[in-house]
Amino acid sequence: DVKVTQSSRYLVKRTGEKVFLECVQDMDHENMFWYRQDPGLGLRLIYFSYDVKMKEKGDIPEGYSVSREKKERFSLILESASTNQTSMYLCASSLTTDYGYTFGSGTRLTVV
Amino acid sequence: DAKTTQPPSMDCAEGRAANLPCNHSTISGNEYVYWYRQIHSQGPQYIIHGLKNNETNEMASLIITEDRKSSTLILPHATLRDTAVYYCIVSPQGGSEKLVFGKGTKLTVNP
Numbered sequence: 180d181v182k183v184t185q186s187s188r189y190l191v192k193r194t195g196e197k198v199f200l201e202c203v204q205d206m207d208h209e210n211m212f213w214y215r216q217d218p219g220l221g222l223r224l225i226y227f228s229y230d231v232k233m234k235e236k237g238d239i240p241e242g243y244s245v246s247r248e249k250k251e252r253f254s255l256i257l258e259s260a261s262t263n264q265t266s267m268y269l270c271a272s273s274l275t276t277d278y279g280y281t282f283g284s285g286t287r288l289t290v291v
Numbered sequence: 292d293a294k295t296t297q298p299p300s301m302d303c304a305e306g307r308a309a310n311l312p313c314n315h316s317t318i319s320g321n322e323y324v325y326w327y328r329q330i331h332s333q334g335p336q337y338i339i340h341g342l343k344n345n346e347t348n349e350m351a352s353l354i355i356t357e358d359r360k361s362s363t364l365i366l367p368h369a370t371l372r373d374t375a376v377y378y379c380i381v382s383p384q385g386g387s388e389k390l391v392f393g394k395g396t397k398l399t400v401n402p
Contacts, residue, residue: 183334212389222335222392237389269334279325279337280390 182206183283185270191289198257200286202270210273211253212280213237213245215266222269228253260290294318295379300397303373309366311396313379316360321383324355325390326364328375335378335392338364369400 186201204211212227214237224237226245234245242264246254253272257264267287271280296314303309315324325340339346339353341362346353352365366373378395 214392221394224389224391227389271334279327279340280335281337282334285332285334 183270183272183281185268185283185286187286188284189287189289191291192257192260194261194290196257196260196290198260198288198290200255200257200268200270200288202253202255202272202283203251204253204272204281205251206272206274206281207250208272208274208281209250211247212271212273213243213253213255214269214271215239216269216285217266225255260288262290264288265290294381294391295393297377297379297393297396299394300399302399302401303366303369305371305400305402306368309369309373309398309400311364311366311377311379311398312361313363314361315379315381318359318381319383322381323383324353324359324362325380325382326351326353327378327380327390327392328373329378329395330372330375338377369398371400371402374398374400 183204192198213225214222216222223239228234228247231250244256267285269285270283273280323340323342326338327335329335338350341353355362376395376397378392380390
C-alpha cells in the first residue's frame with residue numbers, strides 16, 4: 180500500500196516562528212498536495228506540485244510556501260507562523276486519479 | 292467552490308445498507324464522480340470513483356444516474372467502523388487535478 184507519512188502528528192509553535200511540515204510518500208507519485216482543515220470550512224487546498232521543483236498555488240496560499248527538491252518529499256513552510264494558521268494540515272499524493280489520492284494522517288499545528 | 296450537494300448528516304443501523312446521495316447537476320462530460328471518507332482524526336480515504344457506469348469494489352458500490360446529475364454511494368452492510376464524513380467530489384480524471392472538498396455527509400452507524 181502507498182504510504183504518505185507526515186513527520187509530526189502534533190506540533191506547538193510560537194507566533195513568528197518559521198515552521199516546516201514534512202511529507203514523504205513511498206510510491207513514486209508525481210503529484211503531491213497540501214490541504215488544511217478547519218471546523219466549518221472543510222478541506223482547503225494550499226499548494227500542490229506536479230513534479231520535482233514545480234509548485235502551483237491552491238486556494239489559500241497566503242502565508243505559506245512549499246519546497247519539492249525530491250520526488251518523494253513535499254514540504255510546507257510557514258514563513259512566520261500566526262495564530263490563524265492553527266489548523267490540521269493534511270498532505271496527499273497521487274499517481275493518477277485512477278487510484279485516487281492517498282492522504283497522510285495529518286499534523287495538528289497549534290500556534291500560540 | 293464544491294460542485295456537489297450532500298445532506299449534512301445521515302444515520303444507519305449496523306448491518307443495513309447505507310445509501311449516501313449526492314447531487315452534481317452541473318457535472319461536465321469529462322468529470323468523474325469520486326467518493327472519499329474521513330474517519331475522525333484521520334486523513335481522508337479514497338473509496339471509489341466512476342464516470343457513467345456503475346462501479347463496485349471491495350468497499351462500496353457507486354450508482355450514477357443516466358443523466359449523471361446525481362449519484363449514490365452504497366455501503367452494503369454498514370459497520371460501526373463506517374461512521375465517518377463522506378465526501379462526494381467531481382473532477383476530471385488525470386491525476387494532476389486538484390480535488391475540491393465540500394462539507395460532506397456525516398454518516399453515523401448505530402448499533
